[in-house]
């Protein structure tokens with residue numbers, strides 16, 4: 001029995017993914033006026049999933065420095081109940 005070649009499959013997937021992946025640029029490096037602050041939960045909310053998880057750097061495209069700050073501020077915001085630790089999906 002013959003199996004399909006695995007490299008073909010992954011090639012196709014990679015190409016497919018490229019099409020809908022936005023160009024990754026760190027939003028905070030691009031816009032210096034954006035402040036990473038726990039009080040600015042509206043901004044932080046765009047970096048967490050519906051279920052309240054922090055979006056990983058490889059998806060959000062943030063640079064290491066800003067992702068670190070973001071994580072810290074999200075955790076702070078959670079602590080003062082501006083953001084959820086978890087949430088149930090709709």
Ligand SMILES: [Zn+2]
Nearest residue numbers: 026029063066
């Ligand atoms: Zn950055």
